[in-house]
Amino acid sequence: MSTIPAAPDGVEPLVPVQEHLEGILSGIAPLGRVEHVRLADAAGRTLATSVDALVDLPSFDNSAMDGYAVRQADVAAASTDHPVVLTVVADLAAGPAAEVAIGPGEAARIMTGAPIPSGADAVVPVERTDAGTTRVAIRQAPRPSQHLRRRGEDLHAGDRVLTAGMELGAGRIAAAAAAGLAELPVTAVPQVAVVATGSELVEPGAPLGRGLIHDSNSLLLASLVAEAGCAVSEVLRLPDDPRRLREWIGGRAPCDAIVFAGGVSVGAHDVVRHVLAEFGTVAFARVAMQPGKPQAFGTLPGGTPVFGLPGNPVSVAVSFEAFVRPALLTMLGRAQVRRPSWHVVAEVGWCSPAGRRQYMPIALGSRDGRTTARPATAGGAGSHLAGGLAAADGFAIVPEHVEVVAAGDLVEVAILW
Amino acid sequence: MSTIPAAPDGVEPLVPVQEHLEGILSGIAPLGRVEHVRLADAAGRTLATSVDALVDLPSFDNSAMDGYAVRQADVAAASTDHPVVLTVVADLAAGPAAEVAIGPGEAARIMTGAPIPSGADAVVPVERTDAGTTRVAIRQAPRPSQHLRRRGEDLHAGDRVLTAGMELGAGRIAAAAAAGLAELPVTAVPQVAVVATGSELVEPGAPLGRGLIHDSNSLLLASLVAEAGCAVSEVLRLPDDPRRLREWIGGRAPCDAIVFAGGVSVGAHDVVRHVLAEFGTVAFARVAMQPGKPQAFGTLPGGTPVFGLPGNPVSVAVSFEAFVRPALLTMLGRAQVRRPSWHVVAEVGWCSPAGRRQYMPIALGSRDGRTTARPATAGGAGSHLAGGLAAADGFAIVPEHVEVVAAGDLVEVAILW
Numbered sequence: 109m110s111t112i113p114a115a116p117d118g119v120e121p122l123v124p125v126q127e128h129l130e131g132i133l134s135g136i137a138p139l140g141r142v143e144h145v146r147l148a149d150a151a152g153r154t155l156a157t158s159v160d161a162l163v164d165l166p167s168f169d170n171s172a173m174d175g176y177a178v179r180q181a182d183v184a185a186a187s188t189d190h191p192v193v194l195t196v197v198a199d200l201a202a203g204p205a206a207e208v209a210i211g212p213g214e215a216a217r218i219m220t221g222a223p224i225p226s227g228a229d230a231v232v233p234v235e236r237t238d239a240g241t242t243r244v245a246i247r248q249a250p251r252p253s254q255h256l257r258r259r260g261e262d263l264h265a266g267d268r269v270l271t272a273g274m275e276l277g278a279g280r281i282a283a284a285a286a287a288g289l290a291e292l293p294v295t296a297v298p299q300v301a302v303v304a305t306g307s308e309l310v311e312p313g314a315p316l317g318r319g320l321i322h323d324s325n326s327l328l329l330a331s332l333v334a335e336a337g338c339a340v341s342e343v344l345r346l347p348d349d350p351r352r353l354r355e356w357i358g359g360r361a362p363c364d365a366i367v368f369a370g371g372v373s374v375g376a377h378d379v380v381r382h383v384l385a386e387f388g389t390v391a392f393a394r395v396a397m398q399p400g401k402p403q404a405f406g407t408l409p410g411g412t413p414v415f416g417l418p419g420n421p422v423s424v425a426v427s428f429e430a431f432v433r434p435a436l437l438t439m440l441g442r443a444q445v446r447r448p449s450w451h452v453v454a455e456v457g458w459c460s461p462a463g464r465r466q467y468m469p470i471a472l473g474s475r476d477g478r479t480t481a482r483p484a485t486a487g488g489a490g491s492h493l494a495g496g497l498a499a500a501d502g503f504a505i506v507p508e509h510v511e512v513v514a515a516g517d518l519v520e521v522a523i524l525w
Numbered sequence: 526m527s528t529i530p531a532a533p534d535g536v537e538p539l540v541p542v543q544e545h546l547e548g549i550l551s552g553i554a555p556l557g558r559v560e561h562v563r564l565a566d567a568a569g570r571t572l573a574t575s576v577d578a579l580v581d582l583p584s585f586d587n588s589a590m591d592g593y594a595v596r597q598a599d600v601a602a603a604s605t606d607h608p609v610v611l612t613v614v615a616d617l618a619a620g621p622a623a624e625v626a627i628g629p630g631e632a633a634r635i636m637t638g639a640p641i642p643s644g645a646d647a648v649v650p651v652e653r654t655d656a657g658t659t660r661v662a663i664r665q666a667p668r669p670s671q672h673l674r675r676r677g678e679d680l681h682a683g684d685r686v687l688t689a690g691m692e693l694g695a696g697r698i699a700a701a702a703a704a705g706l707a708e709l710p711v712t713a714v715p716q717v718a719v720v721a722t723g724s725e726l727v728e729p730g731a732p733l734g735r736g737l738i739h740d741s742n743s744l745l746l747a748s749l750v751a752e753a754g755c756a757v758s759e760v761l762r763l764p765d766d767p768r769r770l771r772e773w774i775g776g777r778a779p780c781d782a783i784v785f786a787g788g789v790s791v792g793a794h795d796v797v798r799h800v801l802a803e804f805g806t807v808a809f810a811r812v813a814m815q816p817g818k819p820q821a822f823g824t825l826p827g828g829t830p831v832f833g834l835p836g837n838p839v840s841v842a843v844s845f846e847a848f849v850r851p852a853l854l855t856m857l858g859r860a861q862v863r864r865p866s867w868h869v870v871a872e873v874g875w876c877s878p879a880g881r882r883q884y885m886p887i888a889l890g891s892r893d894g895r896t897t898a899r900p901a902t903a904g905g906a907g908s909h910l911a912g913g914l915a916a917a918d919g920f921a922i923v924p925e926h927v928e929v930v931a932a933g934d935l936v937e938v939a940i941l942w
Contacts, residue, residue: 174792203724205736278748283915285741290730307620313707319622324702331695375591498700
């Protein structure tokens with residue numbers, strides 16, 4: 109990153125997106141605080157330290173089917189035409205159970221999940237029998253160990269279940285429960301202040317005078333912060349007044365990061381740029397992307413990371429996705445800070461600027477059972493097309509060297525909401 | 526759907542997944558109640574009715590750049606070698622503004638977002654000038670209308686902004702704000718009761734005796750219901766005791782849907798199947814899928830939809846994804862009840878049963894910048910592999926006619942968490 113004077117386009121080289129991101133991430137550390145939460149409260153949190161199974165899973169040999177536990181050798185010759193009849197000596201349901209044993213010529217009726225009686229080494233599904241309750245005709249020979257789930261087959265006590273940095277969704281929480289855990293160590297949630305700047309901004313729904321617009325950026329940023337698993341500590345609108353901005357920075361409530369929208373470009377009234385520059389610890393960059401070129405990142409005195417994003421709504425969304433979200437996920441302690449991306453067919457073609465990575469708002473569609481993408485609006489990647497955000501499912505990410513996306517090309521998409 | 530006796534496998538034809546889903550959806554209606562929420566409270570909700578812009582967006586012609594508003598004809602001959610000098614008659618910041626006009630030979634310094642003065646028909650970026658404040662040298666001729674954002678260019682008042690049935694994410698909420706809306710009509714959130722059944726179930730973390738396992742299904746279902754945008758009205762564990770189940774059904778708190786896990790197969794103690802069958806309004810099906818074959822769906826007296834899912838955790842997750850989630854999204858009023866799916870390269874091969882749709886838990890990876898998938902565990906699609914849910918990012922969905930997925934094949938994946 110470098111400080112960019114108001115130089116003619118093309119004179120000052122643009123910073124590649126990846127380089128700008130790496131500069132940010134090198135200045136960001138996980139918060140590091142650990143909390144312990146019950147499984148029921150763990151959804152959406154991030155695992156702080158890896159956890160191991162406390163029990164074997166399953167913790168006892170059990171039946172994978174409703175049927176009969178048998179000695180395989182007893183019924184090795186069974187067939188539909190020549191069933192083998194066994195004496196049913198037990199009826200085993202799932203649930204708390206005493207030890208049971210079967211001997212030669214014996215079987216136990218058994219339900220899915222019930223412990224296998226000692227002596228048994230296979231389960232014959234009820235569908236392969238006459239379903240008898242005192243004697244049962246076995247109509248098909250089981251393979252040895254057929255339909256047995258062995259103790260520890262899924263996990264052994266001490267096996268790693270979840271690794272540090274995972275986001276805890278339904279499946280992972282369930283796996284932790286199955287492995288004997290009752291609570292999990294999770295990372296603290298970063299508290300993020302979001303500030304929309306601009307003297308033109310009024311509250312959503314308020315009457316508009318000439319020169320005024322409805323503030324959408326503070327809602328956009330607050331929602332994006334929450335979607336990233338972080339907490340919004342403060343939501344604010346500030347006019348283009350350096351004094352007001354300095355006052356807020358000086359007196360602000362504690363938080364773990366600050367995101368500004370607007371005021372970072374080369375304009376005379378770009379107060380975020382001017383005020384943040386006074387600290388000497390915030391760098392301004394022109395990044396090789398469309399939209400979102402002007403970017404600011406650094407720290408305030410005390411070390412709070414601060415982001416200055418360009419003010420147009422699409423630029424805010426793109427800049428958040430490219431830079432702020434990876435930084436917040438790093439603070440959260442996530443192992444994976446990149447969203448998975450997908451390659452889908454472009455329904456129509458469009459152009460992308462040479463030498464800049466394009467983030468094109470796209471809407472998903474479907475053709476022949478395959479997901480497709482097309483620009484969300486006719487207006488293209490224009491950074492002021494707030495209405496386009498309404499139609500967008502995410503962004504197509506067009507590499508720097510590509511200037512034309514043709515209909516039928518595979519394009520990379522990241523899905524945001 | 527049809528009632529399935531304990532018939533030998535292959536005798537009773539399996540119901541295709543799509544047919545079973547259509548049967549369920551034909552019995553499900555949107556709740557239909559509408560609430561109005563402020564934009565700040567709308568995240569994750571579903572839009573109840575389409576909404577139109579209340580204002581033009583932008584609502585006045587404004588500058589897309591920091592620079593100078595000019596009369597294009599004045600500077601049509603401007604170049605670096607032969608700049609055209611204009612008199613700067615105004616300095617226009619974004620924000621509340623009186624009308625300003627420029628005449629021949631005049632320019633207005635203008636910031637991004639500020640209203641265009643009358644008389645001006647183009648904006649020259651500051652980088653193409655000497656940045657003067659009383660007189661400015663224009664070094665490049667602008668195209669007509671260059672860097673102007675025209676009133677209504679993004680949206681006109683009355684244009685459709687958001688359509689009924691959309692999930693409200695950050696971008697859509699921001700678009701509503703930009704279009705002049707302060708609140709949105711959203712659908713009521715379905716209240717869903719989840720019930721894990723099985724006498725073998727104990728609370729997560731509790732000591733295990735022989736035959737006992739930790740209940741993971743109630744947490745799994747509660748998390749999945751929440752991830753689907755619905756509310757969990759009750760979470761319950763019940764033993765395999767028909768009397769207890771009848772009591773709960775009879776005395777339950779009001780809710781919009783009930784999801785049972787366990788007890789729907791052909792076992793003698795499959796009490797959910799036995800008790801729900803007493804109502805005569807619940808159908809049991811053997812569905813052509815792996816895992817998740819035994820499925821129950823119907824309504825209780827009074828009309829509450831009820832799902833009976835097989836009890837193994839992976840089967841619960843798959844059944845929820847295939848049947849319950851689309852039904853809950855229908856109740857929510859979502860226009861789109863299918864998750865977008867993606868085709869990615871399989872890193873390794875695996876087998877899938879003939880004639881059944883396989884849902885294979887997969888972990889995502891990456892190769893050459895492309896997302897890839899591999900089975901989450903060596904155990905494959907085995908329905909009891911709760912530990913595998915820990916490693917899974919989602920499921921690969923292998924069509925009924927495919928019996929072998931080879932390394933390098935494109936497979937369809939649905940990403941759950």
